Amino acid sequence: MTVLQGHPANALPPITWQKLPADFPLPDEPVESNLQPLLAAALRESLELAGLILESMLIASNFGICATVGDKTIIKAPDWVYVPSVHPLPAGEIRRSYTPHAEGDKPALVMEFISATEGGEYSINPHYPYGKWYFYEQILKIPVYVIFHPQIGVLETHLLEQGKYQQQSPDENGRFWIEALGLFLGVWMGKKAELEGYWLRWWDRSGNLLPWGSELVEQERQRAEQERQRAEQERQRAEQAEQKAGKLAQRLRELGINPEEI
Known part of the structure; x- marks a missing residue:
């Protein structure tokens, strides 16, 4: 005591x-x-x-x-x-x-x-x-x-x-x-x-x-969504670049140029 x-x-x-x-x-x-x-x-x-x-x-x-x-x-x-x-x-x-x-x-x-x-x-x-x-x-x-x-x-x-x-x-x-x-x-x-x-x-x-736990979950959800959007934008850029390259190759062939020999 x-x-x-x-x-x-x-x-x-x-x-x-x-x-x-x-x-x-x-x-x-x-x-x-x-x-x-x-x-x-x-x-x-x-x-x-x-x-x-x-x-x-x-x-x-x-x-x-x-x-x-x-x-x-x-x-x-x-x-x-x-x-x-x-x-x-x-x-x-x-x-x-x-x-x-x-x-x-x-x-x-x-x-x-x-x-x-x-x-x-x-x-x-x-x-x-x-x-x-x-x-x-x-x-x-x-x-x-x-x-x-x-x-x-x-x-x-x-x-x-x-x-x-x-x-x-x-x-x-x-x-x-x-x-x-x-x-x-x-x-x-x-x-x-x-x-x-x-x-x-x-x-x-x-x-x-x-933050509270619910806010951390929301922050992680937003981060994951931003990452998904970034990956989607990257995919779209790659797809556009591929389409552009395909069109260029097609144009070269129309001119009698083999793009693979360039």
Whole structure:
């Protein structure tokens, strides 16, 4: 068990980091819309296809992050969480939750997606069971807290500075630099999984969009079509050259010249 002392000005009871027992009953919070898991999966998908996910990382959605405050176990399940490095599990064991410090690094980034009925993403309730904002800021001390409003396409990024979250301003492209991943995060309007709307996307340092699998398939289809067209144009050029040579040979024969002797 690892014990970390709270800030002197913080009235919190002692915070400890104890891995949950395997039979600990986790809260069963239903996903409020089918868009939330799709948003989370899309963020992971592009990272995975870009080869940016390492075995030592933990990237999960709607997954319990735990801390013990005084004698109470607190569990919050962000819509998306990124932990740079976690301790490997014994063979055959499945990770049901994650306790920072006891099981690896603390999360570098958490995201919450606002649904039609707000779920306390801005709550600073400093008492049990604690608001999400307060839990991420004061208990877990997560460096980056992202809040996304998919219905209206509004993205907020809050950085932990001197113990408090400060809202960041986007760059000239409307994107936010996420240092932990070395990528920009921004809003993209379009269609995925038959849903038209606002999505969160990653861009690299050069401003290149990290594609989804469906986009890579489309890119490959277009490349194959371009190659087919190039081959067809080459075939047509060869056929035209052959026809031209045949006409020239015919003309030479009409003049009494054997083209094979030229």
